[in-house]
Amino acid sequence: MREFKLKDYKLGDTIAAIATFPGKSALGIIKVSGPGALVIGSKLFKFHKKKNIKSVKTHTLHYGWIVEGKESKKQRTKTKGEKRKMIDEVLLSVMRKPSTYTKEDIIEISSHGGIAVVNKILELVLKQGARLALPGEFTYRALVGGRIDLLQAESIRGIVDAKSEDVLALATSQLRGDATLKVKRLKEELKELFIQSESAINFPEDELDISSLKLKKRIDSLINKVGNLLEGSREAEILREGLKCVICGKANVGKSTLFNCLLKEERVIVSRSSGTTRDVIEETINIKGVSLRIYDTAGILEPKDLITKKALKKTLKIFSESDLVILVFDGSRRLSENDLFLFEKVKNKNVIFIINKSDLIQRLDQGKIPKDQVIVKMSALEGKGLGDLEEAVYRMVYKKGVDRENIVFLSQHQRHILQEVGSSLNQIRVFLEESRPIDFINIELKICLDNIGRLSGEVFSEEILESIFSNFCIGK
Numbered sequence: 433m434r435e436f437k438l439k440d441y442k443l444g445d446t447i448a449a450i451a452t453f454p455g456k457s458a459l460g461i462i463k464v465s466g467p468g469a470l471v472i473g474s475k476l477f478k479f480h481k482k483k484n485i486k487s488v489k490t491h492t493l494h495y496g497w498i499v500e501g502k503e504s505k506k507q508r509t510k511t512k513g514e515k516r517k518m519i520d521e522v523l524l525s526v527m528r529k530p531s532t533y534t535k536e537d538i539i540e541i542s543s544h545g546g547i548a549v550v551n552k553i554l555e556l557v558l559k560q561g562a563r564l565a566l567p568g569e570f571t572y573r574a575l576v577g578g579r580i581d582l583l584q585a586e587s588i589r590g591i592v593d594a595k596s597e598d599v600l601a602l603a604t605s606q607l608r609g610d611a612t613l614k615v616k617r618l619k620e621e622l623k624e625l626f627i628q629s630e631s632a633i634n635f636p637e638d639e640l641d642i643s644s645l646k647l648k649k650r651i652d653s654l655i656n657k658v659g660n661l662l663e664g665s666r667e668a669e670i671l672r673e674g675l676k677c678v679i680c681g682k683a684n685v686g687k688s689t690l691f692n693c694l695l696k697e698e699r700v701i702v703s704r705s706s707g708t709t710r711d712v713i714e715e716t717i718n719i720k721g722v723s724l725r726i727y728d729t730a731g732i733l734e735p736k737d738l739i740t741k742k743a744l745k746k747t748l749k750i751f752s753e754s755d756l757v758i759l760v761f762d763g764s765r766r767l768s769e770n771d772l773f774l775f776e777k778v779k780n781k782n783v784i785f786i787i788n789k790s791d792l793i794q795r796l797d798q799g800k801i802p803k804d805q806v807i808v809k810m811s812a813l814e815g816k817g818l819g820d821l822e823e824a825v826y827r828m829v830y831k832k833g834v835d836r837e838n839i840v841f842l843s844q845h846q847r848h849i850l851q852e853v854g855s856s857l858n859q860i861r862v863f864l865e866e867s868r869p870i871d872f873i874n875i876e877l878k879i880c881l882d883n884i885g886r887l888s889g890e891v892f893s894e895e896i897l898e899s900i901f902s903n904f905c906i907g908k
């Protein structure tokens with residue numbers, strides 16, 4: 433996480449950044465936002481046809497050149513005779529406030545994608561008075577301008593980070609306001625209860641039946657909703673970061689062959705001798721829209737030398753961090769004592785048992801594999817059964833029938849706040865059981881409401897804003 437403070441986001445400044453990936457590419461985009469954006473454009477951009485940036489319509493695209501040396505009138509006469517340097521042929525977008533991403537004037541210069549040219553244009557923009565934008569600063573301005581709330585800001589990070597269509601679709605629906613609406617409903621329910629508790633305190637003679645069974649039910653339903661959102665945010669995290677999936681098994685069972693088979697390329701060395709893989713190798717694949725970070729590992733048992741010992745240590749580490757284990761067996765061999773040890777090791781894990789080498793005569797006694805386990809028979813060498821494995825992985829991810837409705841992208845801080853809301857609600861539940869005075873419930877409801885406000889950014893919290901925006905890239 434980058435270190436920065438919210439106070440560094442000075443709102444009056446004109447900010448600029450390279451919005452595209454730094455490197456050789458077809459296009460490079462330099463974004464400028466703020467009160468000085470149009471003036472900077474007018475100084476650096478030479479329209480192909482006689483036009484003036486001040487009079488062009490908003491949200492229009494213009495062809496021309498970025499030039500160096502267009503100075504004030506006085507300076508122009510000084511340098512008379514000197515030709516202005518043409519830097520690059522570009523397209524300029526002009527977007528006037530308030531209908532822009534940041535709610536400020538924005539120009540975007542779309543140049544050729546070379547590193548030198550993009551940096552040169554940025555340098556010229558900065559020379560004209562813009563300052564380099566901090567991570568997430570454009571989105572921060574969208575937030576301050578009231579164009580989006582914090583949940584939407586977090587979804588933008590989800591969109592930028594998305595490695596699969598699935599994640600992208602979920603993040604986009606959050607940007608459209610789905611999560612905002614859910615949190616809003618939650619807030620309304622809490623507010624209603626809070627108001628009721630207030631009047632119960634102020635007008636006890638009205639005998640508002642706040643401690644009734646109905647109230648318990650309402651609190652239970654809220655606890656449930658918060659729990660679902662928390663679970664949904666955990667799922668979102670897995671989807672965003674990619675599921676960690678480790679391929680494990682004894683030496684020579686075909687782990688690396690399976691790894692290559694999943695990648696559909698000869699990525700790692702496969703050989704007849706055991707102990708071929710002596711390190712952990714990571715690659716990312718996509719199965720039906722689920723991003724998987726898969727790891728090929730060294731044989732999990734029988735380290736023969738120092739290197740394999742080290743490899744085993746690494747394997748065990750990645751094993752303990754994994755979300756899913758693909759445990760490979762050689763179907764042409766009988767199960768041994770060591771295999772029973774492996775069964776024990778994966779007991780509390782999400783695991784798919786692979787009986788590999790199905791193209792050979794089968795000797796493995798499938799009946800010995802613990803009951804209710806997902807078993808896939810395949811030949812990694814011939815690619816047979818790969819579809820079944822992919823299907824099993826997909827089903828494993830959505831095992832609990834994840835309610836996609838509940839998936840919500842939250843920052844760590846936001847998740848923490850939601851947990852606080854959950855514990856306040858649980859506390860209220862206890863108070864109700866103990867038939868405590870309504871004041872106790874009232875206080876907890878107030879805490880819940882404040883926390884919900886912090887979640888969407890209605891209540892300002894420096895800590896949350898910093899935690900969200902420090903995860904953004906520069907230029908977003």
Ligand SMILES: Nc1nc2c(ncn2[C@@H]2O[C@H](COP(=O)(O)OP(=O)(O)OP(=O)(O)O)[C@@H](O)[C@H]2O)c(=O)[nH]1
Binds near residue numbers: 684688690703709788
């Ligand atoms: N017949 C057959 N042979 C296979 C299959 N999968 C792997 N093999 C062979 O089994 C041997 C070991 O394969 P690897 O993929 O290197 O096995 P590994 O589990 O990665 O082995 P280590 O890295 O040494 O632990 C190689 O000769 C592979 O060609 C399969 O499905 N069928």
Ligand SMILES: [Mg+2]
Binds near residue numbers: 687688730
């Ligand atoms: Mg191997």
